[in-house]
Amino acid sequence: MLEEGRISDRQAVYLIITSILPTSILFLPHMIYKGARQDAWLSVILITFFGLAAGEVIGRLARRFPAQTIVEYSRELVGPYLGGAIGLLYAGFFLYINSFVVRELAEMLTTNFYEETPIVVFVIATVFVVVYIVRHGLEVLGRVNDIVLPLILAMLGALVLFIIPTLKAQNFFPVLENGVAPVVRGGFPAAVFFAETFVMLMLTPYLARPDETRPVIAKAVLFLGGLQFLVILAVIGVTGELTANFLFPVLDLARLIRPSLFLTNVDPLILMPWILGGTVKITVFHYCATLAAAQLFRLRNYGVVAVINGIILGVLSLILWEDVVELAEQIARVIPPYFLFIQVGIPLVLLVIAVIGRKGRQENAGQ
Amino acid sequence: MQVNKLVSRIIMVIAVVFLAAVPGCWSNYELERRALVVALGVDKGSAGRLLVSAQMVVPSRYVTMQRAPGGGGRGGEKPYFVASAEAPTMAEAARMLAKKAGREVFFSFLEIVVIGKDLAKEGIAPVTEWVNRAREQRLRTLLAVSAGTAKEVVEASGAGLERIPAAYLRSSVLAFLHSSSRVVRSDFFGFLTDVSLPGKEPVAARIIVSKTSGKKQAQVSGSAVFRGYRLAGWLTETETRGYLWITGGIRRGIISASLPGGEEAAFTIRGGRTKIAASFVDGSPVFNIDIKMKANVEETHDLDLALDRPETLEGLETIVEEQISREVQSALAMARELGADIFGLGEVIHRQCPAGWKQICADWENIFPHVPVKVKVKASVRRTETSGNPVRPGKNSAQAVWGRPRRNII
Numbered sequence: 015m016l017e018e019g020r021i022s023d024r025q026a027v028y029l030i031i032t033s034i035l036p037t038s039i040l041f042l043p044h045m046i047y048k049g050a051r052q053d054a055w056l057s058v059i060l061i062t063f064f065g066l067a068a069g070e071v072i073g074r075l076a077r078r079f080p081a082q083t084i085v086e087y088s089r090e091l092v093g094p095y096l097g098g099a100i101g102l103l104y105a106g107f108f109l110y111i112n113s114f115v116v117r118e119l120a121e122m123l124t125t126n127f128y129e130e131t132p133i134v135v136f137v138i139a140t141v142f143v144v145v146y147i148v149r150h151g152l153e154v155l156g157r158v159n160d161i162v163l164p165l166i167l168a169m170l171g172a173l174v175l176f177i178i179p180t181l182k183a184q185n186f187f188p189v190l191e192n193g194v195a196p197v198v199r200g201g202f203p204a205a206v207f208f209a210e211t212f213v214m215l216m217l218t219p220y221l222a223r224p225d226e227t228r229p230v231i232a233k234a235v236l237f238l239g240g241l242q243f244l245v246i247l248a249v250i251g252v253t254g255e256l257t258a259n260f261l262f263p264v265l266d267l268a269r270l271i272r273p274s275l276f277l278t279n280v281d282p283l284i285l286m287p288w289i290l291g292g293t294v295k296i297t298v299f300h301y302c303a304t305l306a307a308a309q310l311f312r313l314r315n316y317g318v319v320a321v322i323n324g325i326i327l328g329v330l331s332l333i334l335w336e337d338v339v340e341l342a343e344q345i346a347r348v349i350p351p352y353f354l355f356i357q358v359g360i361p362l363v364l365l366v367i368a369v370i371g372r373k374g375r376q377e378n379a380g381q
Numbered sequence: 382m383q384v385n386k387l388v389s390r391i392i393m394v395i396a397v398v399f400l401a402a403v404p405g406c407w408s409n410y411e412l413e414r415r416a417l418v419v420a421l422g423v424d425k426g427s428a429g430r431l432l433v434s435a436q437m438v439v440p441s442r443y444v445t446m447q448r449a450p451g452g453g454g455r456g457g458e459k460p461y462f463v464a465s466a467e468a469p470t471m472a473e474a475a476r477m478l479a480k481k482a483g484r485e486v487f488f489s490f491l492e493i494v495v496i497g498k499d500l501a502k503e504g505i506a507p508v509t510e511w512v513n514r515a516r517e518q519r520l521r522t523l524l525a526v527s528a529g530t531a532k533e534v535v536e537a538s539g540a541g542l543e544r545i546p547a548a549y550l551r552s553s554v555l556a557f558l559h560s561s562s563r564v565v566r567s568d569f570f571g572f573l574t575d576v577s578l579p580g581k582e583p584v585a586a587r588i589i590v591s592k593t594s595g596k597k598q599a600q601v602s603g604s605a606v607f608r609g610y611r612l613a614g615w616l617t618e619t620e621t622r623g624y625l626w627i628t629g630g631i632r633r634g635i636i637s638a639s640l641p642g643g644e645e646a647a648f649t650i651r652g653g654r655t656k657i658a659a660s661f662v663d664g665s666p667v668f669n670i671d672i673k674m675k676a677n678v679e680e681t682h683d684l685d686l687a688l689d690r691p692e693t694l695e696g697l698e699t700i701v702e703e704q705i706s707r708e709v710q711s712a713l714a715m716a717r718e719l720g721a722d723i724f725g726l727g728e729v730i731h732r733q734c735p736a737g738w739k740q741i742c743a744d745w746e747n748i749f750p751h752v753p754v755k756v757k758v759k760a761s762v763r764r765t766e767t768s769g770n771p772v773r774p775g776k777n778s779a780q781a782v783w784g785r786p787r788r789n790i791i
Contacts (some may be wrong), residue, residue, distance in 0.1 A: 126516055187732035255577040256570075259513070269519050270570060 017152035017317055018309055020222045023230055028163050029156060033298040035166060035290035037118055038207040038242060039264055042117055043249040045346050047257040050200025052186055054257075055246050057200035062239030064201070065208030068358045069235050072214050073228030075365050078374030080224035084102050084215040084361070085309040087374065091367050100360065101310040104215070104376045107334035107356050108303030112296055113330035114345065116140055119292040122333070126265055127285060144297045144323035148304055149317050152220050155301060159294050166287040170241065173264070173284060174248050176271040181251035203346045205351060209357040211235060216302040261342070300327065395417045413440065416482040420547035422531030423508050425508050426467040429661035431500070431507060433474035434465040434535040436547050437482055438490075439578055461545055463536050471511035478725070487514065492551040493523040494569070495588055497531040501605065501612035509576075509610070509764055512569050520570035523551055525586040526605035526612060537590050539598025546599065554601050562625050562650065563618040564601045564636035575648040576609060579742055580727020583607045584624060587615055607719050614719040616712065623712025625725045626705060629655040635679065638704040644682035647760065648701055651675040659730045661737050666730050670709070676701050677764040684771040694762045709756050717750040725751065 021029070046054040049264050079087040081113045084104055089097030120136035126172075147155055190197075211231045218227045252270065260266045268284050308316035335341040368374050416437040426432035442460040475670035494512065496505050512518045527534045535546075543549035557564045567585035575583035587603045604616045604624070614623060625631045634650045653674030659668050674711045678688060678697065688695045716723050727745045731738040741748055 129516065172739035182734055184728070191735045253570075254574055256574055259573075259577070266520070270521055 016042070016305060017220050019150055019151045019156075021217075022222050023226045025156035025160065026214075026217065026221055026226075026230045027237070028159050029233045029294075030213065030231065031216070031237055032159050032163050032166070032291055033213055033295045034207055034210045034234075034238055035163075035241065036288055036295050037115060038124060038204070038238065039170065039245055040234075040262055041118065041342075041345070042204050042207060042242065042289070043246055043257060043263040044261055045203040046246065047249065047263070048200070048346075049202065050196045051191070051258075052188075052250055053169050053190060053197050054200055054250055055186070055243060056190075056197045057204065058239065058243045058246050060197060061204040061208050062235060062242075062250040064205055065211065065235040065239065066232060068209045069211050069231035069355055070228070071358055071362050071365055072212055073231050075361055076214060076218040076227035077225060077370070078368050079218075079225075080366075080375065081219050083217075083219055083305065083309060085306050087368075088364060091371070091373055097240055097308065098163065101306060102362075103356065103360075105303060105306035105310050108216075108299050108306060108362055109327055109355065112299035112303060112327055113334060114341070114349075115292070115296050115336060116327060116331035117341055118345075119289070119296070121341065122262065122265075123285075123289070125338065126262065134332060136374065137331055140224075140293060140296060141324045141328040143293055143355040144300050144318050144327075147297045147325075148301045148320045152217070152301065155294070155297055158297075162287070162290040162294050166291045170245070171286040173268060173271070174244055176372070177248045177252055177267050179299055180270065181248070182254065183251070185250050185252075185254040202350055206345075206353045206357070208235065208238070209354060212357040212361065213298055213302050215361060216305055271367040300324065303327075337341050395468075414484055416462070416476070416479070416484040417485040418486055418488050419490055419492050419545055420535050420550065421491060421493075422465075422494065422495045422497065422527070422535035423471070423500055423505075423536075424531045425503065429769075430467050430469050430764040431463060431471060431474055432497075433478065433533065434532045435469065435478050435482075435486070436535050436545070437462045437464070437478075437486070459538070461547075465532060465755065471507055472515075473736070483748055488517045489519070491518065491522045492547045493525060493554075495525050495531040495534045495599075496585075497527050497529050497610065498529060499556045500531075501526045501607075504610040505607075505612075505758055506610040509573055510570060513573060515726065518569075520573070521568050522555060524569050524572050524585070525554070525588045527599075528587055528589045528602070529583065532596070533590050534588050534599045535688050537597040537599045539593050541593075541598070550588070550599055550601075555699070557601055559632045560634065562610070562631045562786075563622050565604045565621060565625070565630065567604070572607075576607075578728055580722060580729070580731050580738070580745060581725035582609070582613075582721040582723045582765050584616070584723050591680050602772070606716070606723055608719070608721045608772065612659060613721045614715070619708055620712045620715050623708040623710070624716075624723060626709050627655060627657070627670055627712065629653075631655075631674070636676065636701055636704050637644045638700045640681070640683050641684070642683050645680075646678070646682065646686075646697070647680040648676040649679045649764070651677055657724075657726070657729045659726070659733045660751075661734060665727075666734075666737065666741065666748070666752055668726055668729070668752065669791070670754060670756045672709070672756070672758045674705065674760050676760070676762050677766055678762060679766060682772055684773045686771060688765045688771070689769050694765075697762045698760045701762060702758040705760065706756055709758070713754060713756075720746060722746075722749045744780035 042311055046057050085101035091097065092100070116137055119140065120133045123136050124131065124133050147158060157237045157295040211234060214227055218224050221227065221230070245264065248267060249257055251268060253260060253263055259265050265284070300320070300323065304316050304320045307319045307323060313319065335344070417440070418437050420436035422434040424432040438461050442458050462482065464478055464481035466474045466481060468474035468477055475486055494508060494511060496508060512522065513520065537546060540546045540549040541553060543552060549562045554564055554566060558566050564586055565584050572583045575581045584607065585605045586601050587605045588599050589602045590597055590599050592598070603618050604612045605620045606616060622634065631650060631653045636648045636650060637645055638648070640646050653672060656670045656671040658671070681688070722745065726749065727738070727742065731742070
């Protein structure tokens with residue numbers, strides 16, 4: 015086995031949350047608001063249901079193949095060649111989606127806080143830490159996250175608490191001004207984020223109880239949906255129409271609060287948990303990418319792959335996009351259908367094949 | 382084994398060397414190397430350029446002054462420095478200020494931005510755009526319009542009880558709002574929000590410069606009305622309060638009104654709530670503004686007023702209601718004259734009758750000045766503070782016990 019470590023159900027839930035939360039809180043409010051305006055909160059509810067449905071597909075696949083990753087069971091389902099191609103696709107996709115995340119985090123840091131630091135510094139620093147953690151295995155990653163996630167939640171909680179007095183109820187009206195279409199349009203870019211539970215396609219065999227994948231994903235998605243809901247309420251209620259103009263509404267919220275007469279300019283405080291959370295998120299994806307590549311080439315050790323993948327990741331994140339506008343445009347408009355196909359579409363097809371071909375462990379129907 | 386040990390030692394040494402470079406962040410600027418801009422004035426410069434004046438704190442002098450008894454400081458040096466620069470854009474002007482100050486300018490502690498009247502008439506988008514985009518800026522920075530030039534406001538040295546004029550201006554806006562409700566607390570965030578809404582126009586505090594104890598001192602006086610990014614006109618302090626009644630921004634304050642006998646009386650505002658309802662009558666919008674407020678009797682010049690009688694308080698309520706109505710109507714009249722929907726009535730329709738709003742929103746600018754608005758005020762005078770009837774000359778207490786004196790009941 016490549017990975018000897020196991021993580022508990024709780025750690026898996028935490029890992030999923032941290033591997034979605036940092037970027038979804040930071041980028042989604044602006045994207046959802048642009049499409050759905052004051053009904054953005056409805057989009058969040060919609061997208062939570064979508065997240066649950068996507069989780070259902072992944073969870074059912076996990077029930078059939080509790081001891082294998084998608085790289086392994088796709089060979090079993092569609093033959094060595096097509097299966098190998100699917101494995102290669104996932105190994106590459108985890109790298110590709112991760113390069114988005116690395117660049118997003120680095121762009122956020124340069125834009126908001128470190129004006130004179132070249133972006134390559136953040137990319138190298140991040141990749142270095144990420145490769146280091148990945149080489150120590152999944153258990154270490156799980157424990158790192160046990161520290162990181164409470165910090166993020168505490169910071170977000172404090173932010174929402176301080177922002178409550180400035181909420182304006184009128185910002186939420188009129189409800190459904192232009193019908194349901196904008197709500198769906200707003201949820202569209204968010205779908206990719208809520209389908210990121212697909213990391214479980216790679217992580218299921220390393221759960222202490224692999225059969226728990228379905229409830230694990232469901233818990234994580236519900237928690238994320240609730241949190242995203244609170245954040246979008248705060249954003250609509252406070253920044254209202256300006257949300258469409260702010261690139262990072264949550265940071266603007268942090269800039270608007272003055273917790274007391276003496277404590278002003280607190281926004282750098284929210285930076286710390288963000289870097290931690292972003293790093294964990296990138297680590298989870300990098301772990302999946304590395305594991306997929308190692309399994310694809312049937313290696314006994316993934317240490318070297320982690321390093322090579324890390325270098326590719328750093329380079330990709332730097333060369334794929336010219337500027338931040340191009341990056342945002344791709345995330346919001348270009349990638350969703352393709353990403354959703356890989357995150358949910360292929361697993362759905364595999365699941366159908368498995369059900370028809372009675373492959374994998376049979377689900378005991380009727381229970 | 383030996384080689385491994387050697388390699389790890391080399392790595393160790395390299396790591397320590399790198400570590401030594403870590404504590405000093407690169408591209409850092411210490412506080413003493415920065416000029417902290419606390420107030421910024423923007424005027425129309427020559428040839429379409431912007432004239433930017435800045436009030437910058439000198440931290441070392443500020444500290445010295447704090448320690449020195451009497452507040453004179455070292456050689457009477459001011460704890461701040463004022464400079465101006467002219468450039469086509471805000472960002473460029475900010476860099477030129479650095480040249481005059483001899484330090485990097487830093488805007489994180491900016492308290493207030495004042496716009497000169499002439500620039501405001503042409504539109505303040507260059508200023509708001511720059512503030513909104515820059516990472517150092519906070520949108521909670523106050524935004525005000527000078528009745529004259531912004532430069533004279535920034536240069537005015539009077540600081541009230543504060544040490545820095547900018548700090549005085551900020552606290553003066555806030556204190557005056559809280560104690561009198563005759564000024565708007567206008568910041569960039571509120572301004573940009575109102576500008577972005579199709580059915581609402583922004584309002585900002587108006588600042589004038591006058592002489593106070595021998596020094597030129599800036600102070601808030603009324604407010605500036607915008608149409609989009611352009612200054613459209615002014616509201617007096619009374620009209621500003623009318624505006625606050627309608628928009629629900631009332632805090633505390635004094636209402637002075639004449640009693641039926643001609644004497645004056647003062648009431649303290651103890652909070653108010655406003656509800657605006659929009660409806661469509663024959664296809665055109667109609668508004669009902671419903672104001673409920675509480676007041677206490679603060680002062681009466683009519684010594685015969687029977688403040689121990691419930692009927693009197695009811696009569697006083699009518700007087701307060703009429704006074705508030707006058708304030709509200711004056712604000713409405715001014716807004717209509719300027720053709721600027723500062724109350725956000727358009728947004729009220731937008732929220733309450735979205736379908737109707739879609740039909741009229743394009744033409745709202747022309748509809749607003751003629752739209753019918755009904756104002757209903759309900760005041761409740763609850764308390765007479767720590768005194769009952771006014772103290773009258775003569776046998777005050779005896780009369781109260783033995784026979785009812787002449788009392789005015791309204």
